[in-house]
Amino acid sequence: MSVVGRAKTPQLCGHGFRKARPLLGSFEDACRSSMSQIAQRDPTRQFLRARGCAAPRLAGVNVRTHRRPDGRVVVFPIAPWTPDQANWAVRFARNKGVSVITHISADRVDELRILADAGFTSARREVKVEVDLDKALATTGGARLPPGVAAISAADADVDRLRVLDDALRDDIPGTRGWRSTPEEFAGETFSAPAFNPATYLVAVQEGTGEYIGLVRIWMNRSGPRIGMFGVLRAHRRRGIALALLARCLFAARDIGHRTATSEYDETNEASGGVFRRLGAHQTGSTLEFASGPQAA
């Protein structure tokens, strides 16, 4: 088992994120400028970005790690899980007193067994979906925002208010409760090209008060559009806001030339499932989140 030292850790972003958080790999999409160039060459980084993870770095035993803004540590090996790596990750969780999580396709049975044998437990399952843009827009393309609600691009939004909205919405999303980004993390993970596109990251604004009440973001990854997150504050749900913002973003993705978008959602999230059903999404697989440490107990 090789140990990868800090000196070999690539410096992936120039937003101070690394310095502020000296340990580890990540969640909801990256410090993109330098990250994205590396991601093109590195399937693991592409996977982490697809999982919403950013700025991964190697720690210890050829396992990429990242401390997310909710305090959990994402771990991901650079090759299929081995017993040594899984045992290392469990020891890491125990010794540091942190919750360590990893995401793994539900069909990777051998690796699931390795993780379970090491002491990981299954925390939740996500449904992977693909949305056909023509099909989705044929049924939802006419969705409109309710009166008194406007949409602006994240590029025109107040970044700090957007960050606070993002934190609040994540409290309602299984698997991301307690997420509190620093301004540096949020800016770094939001605006770096090419995944950020101002036409596919929209914010719903309550006219009059100017309150930010919802958002939809589709990352324009090189592998294709990925619906990263949609959320609306509780007081404003079931008014068609998410669907209207999604329709606009999907139109923008199609205008660029894409035919499909991918995403995933927690299987217990009925609202997410309902939105994806409205988009005519079909399941392409499922992913398990395995956890070890205090919050996994």
Ligand SMILES: CC(C)(COP(=O)(O)OP(=O)(O)OC[C@H]1O[C@@H](n2cnc3c(N)ncnc32)[C@H](O)[C@@H]1OP(=O)(O)O)[C@@H](O)C(=O)NCCC(=O)NCCS
């Ligand atoms: C998911 C969420 C964004 C939906 O926002 P919204 O603005 O209320 O959604 P819309 O009003 O546009 O709903 C569109 C359709 O989605 C489906 N839907 C929305 N909420 C639903 C729910 N709670 N249960 C089942 N279906 C639901 C319905 O088909 C709905 O159409 P209808 O109201 O005509 O029946 C919102 O519930 C939310 O913010 N949840 C917490 C954050 C989250 O889980 N985000 C998804 C993970 S990234």
